[in-house]
Amino acid sequence: MNIIEFRDFWWKYESSTDWILRGVNLEVEEGEFLAVTGPSGSGKTTLCQCLNGIIPHSRPGVIKGEVYVSGIRVRDSNVPQLCEHVGMMFQDPESQFIGMSVEEEVVFGPENLGLSREEIERRMLWALKVVGMEDMLDKAPYELSGGQKQRVAIASALVMLPKILVLDEPTSELDPIGKSEVFSIVSELRRDRKMTIVMVEHETEEVAKYADRVVLLREGTITASGSTQDFLSDVEGLKDTGVELPQVTRFAHLLAQDGLILGKLPITLEDARDRIIQILQNGKNRAVRS
Amino acid sequence: MKSSAPPIIKVEGLSHTYPDGTDALEGVNLEIKRGEFIGVIGQNGSGKTTLVKHFNGLLKPTKGTVLVDSVDTREKTIAYLSTKVGYVFQNPDHQISQETTEAELAFGPRNLGLSPAEIDHRVKEALRSVGIEHLAARHPLLTSKAERQMIAIASILTMKPEVIIVDEPTTGQDKKQSRQTMKMLADLNAAGHTVIIITHDMSLAAEYTMRVIVFHKGKIILDGAPKSVFRETEILRESGLRPPQITRLTQMLQPFGFSPDVTSVPEMYDEFKRVYGRS
Amino acid sequence: MSFVRTFILYIPRDSFIHRLDPATKLIIMLTLSIQALVIAEPISGAVVFVVSMLFFLAANLPLGVLRATLKYWVATMVIIWITYTYSYSGQGSVLWQYGWLRLTDYSVLLAFTVMFRLFSVVTLALLLYCSTTQRDIIAGFRKLGMPYLLTFVFALAIRTLSVLYSDYNRIREAQMARALEMEKGRFFERLKKHVYLMGPLIVTALSRVEAMSASIESRAFRVKKAGKRTFYYVTHMRTVDYVIAGSLLLETVAFLVLRYLYGYFTVPWLLSMIP
Numbered sequence: 001m002n003i004i005e006f007r008d009f010w011w012k013y014e015s016s017t018d019w020i021l022r023g024v025n026l027e028v029e030e031g032e033f034l035a036v037t038g039p040s041g042s043g044k045t046t047l048c049q050c051l052n053g054i055i056p057h058s059r060p061g062v063i064k065g066e067v068y069v070s071g072i073r074v075r076d077s078n079v080p081q082l083c084e085h086v087g088m089m090f091q092d093p094e095s096q097f098i099g100m101s102v103e104e105e106v107v108f109g110p111e112n113l114g115l116s117r118e119e120i121e122r123r124m125l126w127a128l129k130v131v132g133m134e135d136m137l138d139k140a141p142y143e144l145s146g147g148q149k150q151r152v153a154i155a156s157a158l159v160m161l162p163k164i165l166v167l168d169e170p171t172s173e174l175d176p177i178g179k180s181e182v183f184s185i186v187s188e189l190r191r192d193r194k195m196t197i198v199m200v201e202h203e204t205e206e207v208a209k210y211a212d213r214v215v216l217l218r219e220g221t222i223t224a225s226g227s228t229q230d231f232l233s234d235v236e237g238l239k240d241t242g243v244e245l246p247q248v249t250r251f252a253h254l255l256a257q258d259g260l261i262l263g264k265l266p267i268t269l270e271d272a273r274d275r276i277i278q279i280l281q282n283g284k285n286r287a288v289r290s
Numbered sequence: 291m292k293s294s295a296p297p298i299i300k301v302e303g304l305s306h307t308y309p310d311g312t313d314a315l316e317g318v319n320l321e322i323k324r325g326e327f328i329g330v331i332g333q334n335g336s337g338k339t340t341l342v343k344h345f346n347g348l349l350k351p352t353k354g355t356v357l358v359d360s361v362d363t364r365e366k367t368i369a370y371l372s373t374k375v376g377y378v379f380q381n382p383d384h385q386i387s388q389e390t391t392e393a394e395l396a397f398g399p400r401n402l403g404l405s406p407a408e409i410d411h412r413v414k415e416a417l418r419s420v421g422i423e424h425l426a427a428r429h430p431l432l433t434s435k436a437e438r439q440m441i442a443i444a445s446i447l448t449m450k451p452e453v454i455i456v457d458e459p460t461t462g463q464d465k466k467q468s469r470q471t472m473k474m475l476a477d478l479n480a481a482g483h484t485v486i487i488i489t490h491d492m493s494l495a496a497e498y499t500m501r502v503i504v505f506h507k508g509k510i511i512l513d514g515a516p517k518s519v520f521r522e523t524e525i526l527r528e529s530g531l532r533p534p535q536i537t538r539l540t541q542m543l544q545p546f547g548f549s550p551d552v553t554s555v556p557e558m559y560d561e562f563k564r565v566y567g568r569s
Numbered sequence: 570m571s572f573v574r575t576f577i578l579y580i581p582r583d584s585f586i587h588r589l590d591p592a593t594k595l596i597i598m599l600t601l602s603i604q605a606l607v608i609a610e611p612i613s614g615a616v617v618f619v620v621s622m623l624f625f626l627a628a629n630l631p632l633g634v635l636r637a638t639l640k641y642w643v644a645t646m647v648i649i650w651i652t653y654t655y656s657y658s659g660q661g662s663v664l665w666q667y668g669w670l671r672l673t674d675y676s677v678l679l680a681f682t683v684m685f686r687l688f689s690v691v692t693l694a695l696l697l698y699c700s701t702t703q704r705d706i707i708a709g710f711r712k713l714g715m716p717y718l719l720t721f722v723f724a725l726a727i728r729t730l731s732v733l734y735s736d737y738n739r740i741r742e743a744q745m746a747r748a749l750e751m752e753k754g755r756f757f758e759r760l761k762k763h764v765y766l767m768g769p770l771i772v773t774a775l776s777r778v779e780a781m782s783a784s785i786e787s788r789a790f791r792v793k794k795a796g797k798r799t800f801y802y803v804t805h806m807r808t809v810d811y812v813i814a815g816s817l818l819l820e821t822v823a824f825l826v827l828r829y830l831y832g833y834f835t836v837p838w839l840l841s842m843i844p
Contacts, residue, residue: 039464040435052787083789090787095780098728100703107801109788120801142731145334156788172461175333175490175530202464205535242464247493247536247555254559260566269535273542276562280546283566348742369748377746383776384736385743387768397765398747431772449747 002068003164003196004028004051009065011046011055020046022220023065028213030163033190033197035207035228038217039242044200045091047217048166051198052086053079070163084113087162091169093149094141102128102144102152103137109160127159128152130185146173154182158189164196165189171203179203183210205246208232208267216241233265248272255279296360297321298453298484299345299375303354306340314340316508317354324452327479328486329495329516332505333530338488341505342455345486347371359452373402376451380458382442386430391422391441394430398449412448420444420474436467443474453484460494472498493534496520496553504529517551577727578634578698586628586700591709593810594701597624598693600821605689607828610839611678614685621692628700638691645687653680678836703727708804717800718792729781733774740769 006026012019020043028034036044049055053074056063067074070085087109090096099105106127110120128134131151141149150173157165165186171179183206189195201207207214207228214231216224218241224231231238232245235253252265252272260279266272301320307313315337322328332338343349344356347368356363358374379385388394395416399409417423422440425433430441439459446454459475460468476498479485489495495502495516502519504512506529512519520526520533523541532538533553540552540561547565552558581587586594601624605617625635653676665672697706707720744765745751751762791798806814827833 039467040462049783054783054786058782058786079786080789080791083787086787088787090780090783092780094732095777096784098725098781098785100724100728104704104802108790111799111801112789112791114797114799117799117801117803120799124801141728142735147334160788173334176492176532177527177530178333240466242466244465244468247534247558248539250555251536251539251558251562254555255562269539269542272539276539276543277546280566343742346746348745367750368745369750372746372748377743379739379743379746381739383772384740384769385747386772387744387765397749401748401750445747 001030002027003030003032003070004198005066005068006050007066007068009050009067010063011050012062014060014062020220021050024217024220024222026215026222026225028196028198030196031190031194033187033210033212034199035211035214036198036200036217037202037204037207037214037243042217043220044217045168046220048088048090048168048198048200050074051082051164051166052088053077053082080112083109083160083162085162086164086166087157087160088166089153089157089168089170091172093146093153093173096153096156097141097149100140101137102133102139105141105152106155106159109156113160123159123161127155130158130189131155132181147175147178150174151182154185161193162195164198167197167199167201169200169202171201171206179206183207186210202244204232204244205269208246208249216243229264229267232267235265295324298324298359300357300360301341301344301354302357304341304344304351304356305353306344306349307352314508318508318510320503320510320513322453322484322486324484325479325482326484326501327476327499328484329499329502330486330488330505331490331492331495331502331531336505336529337508338505339457340508342377342457342486342488345371345453345455346375346377348377369401372398372451373449374451375453375455376446376449378439378442378446378454378456378459380461382435382438383431385442385445386438389429390427391425391430391433391444392417392427394441395445395448398445402449409448412450416444416447419447419478421470436463436471439463439471440474443471447478451483453486454478455486455488457488459487459489460491468494492520492531493536493554496534496537504531516553520553521550577703578695579702580630580634580699582629582700584627584629584700586624586696589813590712590804590806590810591701591705592712592804592806593814594697595706595709595713596814596817598697600817602690602693603821604824605686605693607825607834608686609679609682609835611681611685612839613834614682614689618685618689618692621689621696625692625696628696630696630699634695634699635692638695642688642691646684649680649683649687653677675836678839682836704802705804708800708802711800712804717798725781729777732777733770736773736777737766737770740766740773743769 004026006024009021009024010019011021024047036047038044046055050067051069055061056075057079069082072082074082097105099108103124106124107120110123125134131154133148133151133155150170154167154170171182174182186197186199187210190197211228214226214228215222224237232249235245235249238245246267248269249265249267252261252275255261256265261275266275299322301318304315304318306315318341330338330342340349344351344363345358347363347366350364358371363371386394388397392413395413396409399412417426420440420443422437422444425437425441430438433441443456456475459471463471472494475485475487487499499516501514502516503510504519511525511529512522520537523533526532536555536558537553540548540558541550544550547568549561552561601617601621605614608614608617654672663671663673664677707724710720711717741751749762749765751759832838
């Protein structure tokens, strides 16, 4: 069942002359982990904002086509209603933080939803535990590092317990291990709570490990789409697109050009290791036999 | 290399405590030689930005000394030091204040009080070396994010500093733009500039830098060539860091004869051929 | 944390005042301020000031806070005195005259009254802001009936200014790194240099505002039914809170009756009290 559908969707801000999104067609199944990649300025953030109705309801502009979220026609709905289905986290952690403490920040959403105080407390503590910030309830934003603020932003989206979690570059401020943690957290949520994940990300190493599908957005339109395995192993197809493939894939590509690797290229570290070991052992066997 | 020349930057026993009491740096010792290309790595709050701000005098040491070109930074103004050490901030939007790119590039030299002829000459030179001549008359805010980054770097180049520091040179850029930026920095390094980049991207540091300095909680915990730094996986992990993916692959394949010192894809390819050819 | 950076004056202390409910503290501040502002003679004015100071001291707050504002108090005093020597309302007997500058006994008494008014109000405001966290102040206002939208906007403004202030610093550093010498030059020259900070600041501010509004909207914020939302953070009034708040409110009512119906606490009343 498709929980998100874009049908030939076009969008232009009132103030701009160019269309930002051009004929976007996209279907996302419930429970899927979709990664959205593409150069900056290609419309990824705009695409995200279509999912909770900020576009078209809060931004003046011209719209064509349809977006359906959780069966609701976005044009007919409004942002608060869509927020019951979609939790969103944006790029810049500093600008997102509107409260004066971590606790205040995370309870803001549930408060707006009108949940009971017990429910709010339960969710807040859970969300902060998930991102590892449960000891920092009273900290003010100026006391937090960029990475910590980013975790709080993730928690603020999680706490809405949405069916669809949209994350716009959620790891930009985090160090490599932090990035990995976010992906694994999000993946667990998808498994345990059947959340659909839409994540805008450049980090292909982690995307390769966790995402189900990847789409490439360029100049407002989806130019490539496929399962993570298919998408990331298409080295030739992605050559001039600006997508940085995982190093192991690029390495495997060189081996494939020498005929040493057959079939789909490995996209994860573990996969690559296994394939290399296999090649070495096959080579050894052949050497022994001959 | 010019190993006998005095270091362009020398840091001795540097500690820095912010006015609100946080200790950002503790007893840091460091020497940077002319012509090095250095990557400074560490988590947010590890002290890397604090350190680098001492190089152009934006911060002065609470304890210890910082010598830039053998001059104590405490004795000089930021304006003076900006002619020795150029600092390109992470967000180019924080400095764009003129209506054309040309004027933006001229901003620094104008503040230095140089002659119009000299300013003009420097602006043209910078536009050329960064490859943005076509943007000369354009309003900087009407350019793409990557172009703005180039403008920011060019506007520091017009100050003609010997040392160039770039904070996160490739954030928000795609592969092509990143390569462009890094190639430009590599060219500047080849032309004699000392280049320091602050980054999270381990593979970037591996590919372009000759020396990596890792910060953790205000102290330098690792300092050396990328290959030797990436071997210290345990220490790196404590700082939330890990070697580039290709290095981790080769480390996993060590029992099969792979060298742990691979830090780029072409190197891995060569290493594989070596191991495969042997078996 | 510096005040300028965060606009927060809160000084954590273990005191009776700190433990009071914020609504109570607001009532203390409002009732005493009303009385201070309505009193028209200096003796009662001084009494209110002393009471305000006692509350301030009861909060264990360092006098340094008042001392920091001392120069503004002195400046205000001087201005008040100068104003009163100029304005001549024709009342009272002249004490001193030089040309058309004159001081009457009335004007002297009123000058002192105004002085004490200001001192009291400042002390009470500082008492509130230093002994109460921002979150509590807002919760207190809401408890006293201020609409949520107003308190929300207020809190947001503080956060925004805080963020913009650190942006301003970053912009300043970026320009200083290009040899813009902010410290050099005469006053007007230095002021002019701020122009180079305004462009980037405005651009940054606009994008901040855009991002903040998206962040707020994405969490189901409704302007129309704003007040119907759940409020997670609530404070509870204890008996002592009710006692203090109640007594002060009653006292204020009594005070206002005496002041406006019976003319107490005015200069004529004061003069009539002197035997």
